[in-house]
Amino acid sequence: MTPETHESLLGYIKRRSDAEGFPEAGGFLTMLGQSYGRAMVEEAERLAEDLDIDLATLEPILPSAQSKDPALDWSFHRMHRDPVCPSCIAACQPRRKEWRHAMVSACAEHGCQLIDECPGCGGPLTLLGDGYAGCLCGAHYGDANAVPASSLETEFSRMIAGRSAKLAGVELCADDGLHNARTVWFLSANMAKARTGKEGKSIYPKTVTEARAWLKPVEALLLDWPTAFDDHVVQRWNAPGAEGMTAAMRLGAWYRGLLRQKGALAKALLSRCLIVVSTVCGDAYKTNRHKDGSTWVSAAQAGDILGIRSERVVEAVRDGTMIGSQGRSGTGHLHTIVRMQDVEEVHELRARSGTKEKVRSILGVSRKQFQLMDEAKFFGDECRMPPHPCVDGVFDLENIRNILDRIRQGPRDDNADPAGLVSFRKINLRRTTDRTAVLKIYRLIANRELRALKFAQDDSLGDALFSEAEISRLLQEQGGARAWTAGEIAGFSGWKPECVTGWCEQGLLQATRGKRGSFNVWQISEEALSRFRQEFQVVSDLAKEGKTTSRKLLASLADRGISSVGSQPVGTSSRGHLIRTGDIARMIAFPPT
Ligand SMILES: [Zn+2]
Ligand SMILES: [Zn+2]
CATH class of the missing domain: 3.90.105 (Molybdopterin biosynthesis moea protein, domain 2)
Known part of the structure; x- marks a missing residue:
């Protein structure tokens, strides 16, 4: 038995549990020696082995913190209930993976509400307390009434399922579903704050009813587009305590939060927000729509959006990095305006760019070591960005992180003896004077020809541990002369x-x-x-080998006209005496008569 397309891991486990004759999935998992949770999904190989399926078969349904599939996004993974669609169960279709997303409350296929309480006994549909189709009380979930879900519930579920969905007037594609889901969560969480006046981290809905309650307040914003959203922005603009004349000032944390969101949905919300702001804001910030249909904003507004001084935007226009034009405001004041699409582009550039200091702190290495890494071309050209007056730093953090992730992957040895390990941070010119060898080692690491034995997810590169023996060997063989x-x-x-x-x-x-x-x-x-x-004999060595003292040797040599060199006074005595090998040879060849 293999997982169906779109099936949830838990749904698959329940079908397997049924087939093995267990009344509930919990018993089946216990038999496998597994318990449902983060550890289980992170040890995918072990799970695949226990389930006796290929890793490649398991992966498409495996929830994970790294997954690009919004339905598998571990940070939204339901851990309290395992809801079902009555129509899907009645039709013997698999339990779908998007049902595992904490914000999903409807079936993407049937447009009906999911249920997470038993139609028979009313008990909760827990993660592991049932089988594929029914409750321990004997009730069949397929017998429950299929209640139509709201439009947003269905659209949201379709979006998580990777189907076509339309929110905020945009046809959303499956590619950035992960971002779009988070944007909806952001909007919703901020509505809740507005309702209760409470700040702080919101907790994901535990039940389907809670999920529905989370979606309800943003339904109009996302579907009655753009009227309801416009009203919402105006409301925030006029909220008591709102001050200033720019979006960043008046809309505060909500606006900054919106700026941080990624994906098509966030983009639509942000540009609509700015249009509303420019309208309520009056002449000074009036949006200019040019013949080409693009939206233009003032340098001041662009500066606000980007969180930088407007002079930098003006500078970017002056040096030709950004397209801009001179406009006259209502008061006759001449000002620079730029295209909104360019501002958004710069916003993205800023999000992924970083200064040398930023990169060093990500890597966890010293200034000196970073210089050496640079010299070794540890990060190639793809990690550099062309300088831009509105962007801080020329390093592409996203590509740097990708390279680090690649270095992090690969064979590791969790049982390696800590004594035989050396951290990347210590592979530097304090350890050896051989610069060429260090550069060579950096290249090997960058090319993944030399692998770390320990490089955990949370470790910086500086913390990554390599084999001491391997590094020593490389230092010797790469360097040539020691x-x-x-x-x-x-x-x-x-x-x-x-x-x-x-x-x-x-x-x-x-x-x-x-x-x-x-x-x-x-x-x-x-x-x-x-x-x-070759040239010298160390007198203390001679004395030791000859089981005598330096003093006696020196006296005897002096008798034969040979004096030492290289000594230094120490108190009343001296040490470090050397005799030239040539003197000894001549003494032996021409013994005094
Ligand atoms: Zn269904
Ligand atoms: Zn029941």
Whole structure:
């Protein structure tokens, strides 16, 4: 048994539960070791396996936080009831996935109200307390009366179902159903605030009756278009306490909220709102309709819409980035006007653009590391936007987030030993002096040839964890010649750090001055270290190998006319003595007689 087109996951589970002979879906899920909720839908592979179907078969009906299908939008997923359409059940059609959306109260197919109470016993139709067609009391949902739903209920349900729907005078297409649903929710939630005067986060409707009550107040706004919406805007404009002469000032939070909405419905509402505002606002903001039919607004109004100073709009017109023209207001004041469609375009650009600082905070990396990433061309040209006087920053945040999402996907190792992991943030020039190697590693990560072992959804790139061993290996093989600081050489040779530094300062050990992080360090190449070991013998090493003391060795060498180099005084003594290998060789070849 496989899911039907448009079937809800829960509906499918109920059909399966019936087939297995369970009176209610809860028992079937328990048998599978599953419980209905976010964890279940997020572990899709496990669920598919438990249901014994392909992941590809499950995915089209799987509710998820990432789904583009409004019917599967997890943030609106019903968690209290599992309503049905009596006509669908009577016709043995699948329980439809849009019924799972918290704002849906009608059947997109039959235009009748969904029921979420049993026609027999009156009990609630809970998520898991029944089978496909009927209640435990014996009642069949198909026997319930099919009550016609309101126009908005049906249009909304059609919209969530991905069918053609018409709201606010616009034929909505399925592509941005997710956005359109949220816009309706936004409108409705703000009507509720207007009713109760309560601010704060609204809670999604739990029952079909509540969903219907949420839709009711926005029915006229969306269907009696544009009259009711115009009245609504005027009402808000004239509300007690409304001040100022622009939409942003007078309509306040509601207007800003509307600006944040995306999709065709929001676009229609916003441009209608501005037309109304320009009309009530009087001459100064009067909308100009030109021959080409486009709507023009003043630079001041455009600035309000965009939340920027109007000078920036004027500047954009002056440098040719935006099409504009000079208009004269009722008072004779000359002002710049721009096309509304261009303002909307800029609005979208602004929504997806960001400054370097913004990108850094998304990535969770330092200024220095970001520079290096830039040098490595971590983000390609598609992450840059042409500069625009009305837009802050030239980075395309949407594309950057897409790239990060791609990097985030892929094989991960949840059991990786934390000790063997290094965060992206630490793969920088503090770790190695080899710039080329770091750039190369960044490229590998950007190209997804080097994968993070841990990169959770909420982690920034800086937090992503990579295999320490893999990074070390890459640093060695990519870099070619290795280099160390004086401290590192002291670490593996057993020489005192101040001795190594002293040899560097005296030019005996060839080194260059460099920086690691904010520290000044000596950097010694592999080749320089090798040459040093050929040229000099460290007296303390000789003493150790010969089980004697440096003092005795130095005295004996001095007797033969050989003096040390490279030492530094320490208190009354000195350390860091070197003997030239050549002196030792000559001493052996030409022993004193
Ligand atoms: Zn139906
Ligand atoms: Zn019942």
